[in-house]
Amino acid sequence: MALRGNLRDFTITQLLNLINLARKTGTLIVEGPSETAQVSFRDGKLAYAQIGREDGGLASILYKANKLSAGQYRAIQQRAGSISDKELGLLLINAGYVTQEDILTNLQQHFTDIVQRLFTWVEGFFRFENDQLPPEDRINVRLDLENLIIEGSRQLREWEQLQDEIPSLDMALKFTDRPDANLRKVNLSVEEWRVVSYINPKNTIRQIANATKMNDLEIRRIVYGLLQAGLVEICRPEGAPPPPPARMFPTENKDEQKSLVNRLINRIRSL
Amino acid sequence: MQTVKMVVTGPFNAGKTEFIRSVSEIDVVSTERKISSALERTVKEATTVAMDFGRITVDEDLVLYLFGTPGQKRFDFMWEILSEGMLGFIVLVDSTRPETFREARSILETFRAYAPTPYVVAANKQDKKDAWELEDMRLALRLDSKVKFLPCVATDRDSVKTVLLELLYSILAEMEGGEK
Numbered sequence: 001m002a003l004r005g006n007l008r009d010f011t012i013t014q015l016l017n018l019i020n021l022a023r024k025t026g027t028l029i030v031e032g033p034s035e036t037a038q039v040s041f042r043d044g045k046l047a048y049a050q051i052g053r054e055d056g057g058l059a060s061i062l063y064k065a066n067k068l069s070a071g072q073y074r075a076i077q078q079r080a081g082s083i084s085d086k087e088l089g090l091l092l093i094n095a096g097y098v099t100q101e102d103i104l105t106n107l108q109q110h111f112t113d114i115v116q117r118l119f120t121w122v123e124g125f126f127r128f129e130n131d132q133l134p135p136e137d138r139i140n141v142r143l144d145l146e147n148l149i150i151e152g153s154r155q156l157r158e159w160e161q162l163q164d165e166i167p168s169l170d171m172a173l174k175f176t177d178r179p180d181a182n183l184r185k186v187n188l189s190v191e192e193w194r195v196v197s198y199i200n201p202k203n204t205i206r207q208i209a210n211a212t213k214m215n216d217l218e219i220r221r222i223v224y225g226l227l228q229a230g231l232v233e234i235c236r237p238e239g240a241p242p243p244p245p246a247r248m249f250p251t252e253n254k255d256e257q258k259s260l261v262n263r264l265i266n267r268i269r270s271l
Numbered sequence: 272m273q274t275v276k277m278v279v280t281g282p283f284n285a286g287k288t289e290f291i292r293s294v295s296e297i298d299v300v301s302t303e304r305k306i307s308s309a310l311e312r313t314v315k316e317a318t319t320v321a322m323d324f325g326r327i328t329v330d331e332d333l334v335l336y337l338f339g340t341p342g343q344k345r346f347d348f349m350w351e352i353l354s355e356g357m358l359g360f361i362v363l364v365d366s367t368r369p370e371t372f373r374e375a376r377s378i379l380e381t382f383r384a385y386a387p388t389p390y391v392v393a394a395n396k397q398d399k400k401d402a403w404e405l406e407d408m409r410l411a412l413r414l415d416s417k418v419k420f421l422p423c424v425a426t427d428r429d430s431v432k433t434v435l436l437e438l439l440y441s442i443l444a445e446m447e448g449g450e451k
Contacts, residue, residue, distance in 0.1 A: 161373075164373055164374060164377040165373065165376065166380070167380050167384070168380065168381065168384040170384060171383070171384055176415075233415060234383075236383065236384075248356055249275065258446055261442055261443045261446065264329055264333075264335055265436060265439045265443070267327065267328075267330070267335075268294075268327070268432055268435050269436065271294055271327070271432055
């Protein structure tokens with residue numbers, strides 16, 4: 001039977017474990033909430049990964065890893081034309097711009113990052129296409145899955161805890177009015193400062209994540225730290241459309257509503 | 272006949288069923304089932320799986336319904352249904368089980384996201400000798416100083432009355448505040 005299903009029933013970590021144990025060769029296609037990822041394996045080892053429409057070409061990966069300058073990257077884009085990643089890799093090594101180890105290390109890191117991003121996907125569908133291999137022109141790696149599986153299990157536990165702490169990303173954040181809460185006294189990372197710069201009761205946590213290009217796990221991790229430090233608190237977003245009206249009172253008349261609450265108070269007192 | 276409702280929520284074994292039982296004029300309609308998990312069975316034998324349901328008749332025209340939510344996370348699909356149209360909600364926390372505080376915090380945030388209605392948090396089992404101090408609990412639960420956080424003994428009717436009254440005072444205050 002084809003390996004396909006829902007991430008709610010079968011997590012990415014469980015899938016990696018299965019692929020590892022069965023030494024599978026093929027491509028795992030995961031359709032997440034907003035994009036699709038393709039992760040290829042050979043004999044149970046990670047070979048290649050691509051997510052959404054992100055440029056997963058060798059030049060782009062090496063440029064992002066600061067192994068190529070902006071000028072070199074631009075020149076490759078303009079001149080290399082339809083050259084394959086394998087050919088480009090050879091050219092770059094022969095020209096002395098990078099080493100073979102640079103290429104492999106950065107590709108492994110890039111593919112690992114993609115798989116780690118998948119660990120935060122809890123909604124979506126997956127299918128495993130046996131024997132479907134990555135595009136011919138791309139460089140493959142051979143990466144053992146054990147470390148990824150252990151990291152995935154760790155992240156899953158962290159994810160579950162963070163979801164408990166911050167169940168909804170549609171809430172907003174505001175700075176606490178505690179007199180001893182002073183941001184200047186706290187050592188924040190660059191990412192934390194980026195999040196802090198967007199904190200405003202008008203912005204939902206989801207909007208902050210989009211603006212700072214963070215995934216659900218990353219934004220929850222930072223918000224959790226700020227909450228724990230007592231610097232911010234969760235509030236309902238200002239100016240957000242109210243939730244669908246549910247009739248709280250059997251009457252629309254404000255005076256009758258107040259009278260009703262007063263009757264409830266009197267009755268409870270008399271119990 | 273007019274009806275209004277309030278919701279009593281909180282983690283597993285916080286005392287929600289007892290809370291409603293203490294003031295309901297009818298035997299609480301409970302959907303308790305024997306617990307299947309061996310770990311949870313060490314805490315209690317049966318748990319609410321859909322909801323608890325209690326009633327207080329105010330007068331011939333008005334009835335207050337109290338709904339208790341199931342505490343276990345796997346029944347949380349019931350929460351949103353139960354929260355619809357509520358006047359306000361009470362989050363009950365077991366003062367003797369700090370391991371449930373984080374879940375209580377999560378439940379509170381979930382209900383706040385459902386509806387902008389007033390709420391109070393009640394520290395249940397304050398009569399037990401290993402109960403946490405209220406101020407320590409407030410810090411552990413990261414409750415703002417403006418949030419009403421009340422001591423409670425769910426088996427004691429007067430204590431439950433106080434919690435319900437505080438929630439009603441908050442509802443009234445919000446209505447009056449909204450008019451300004």
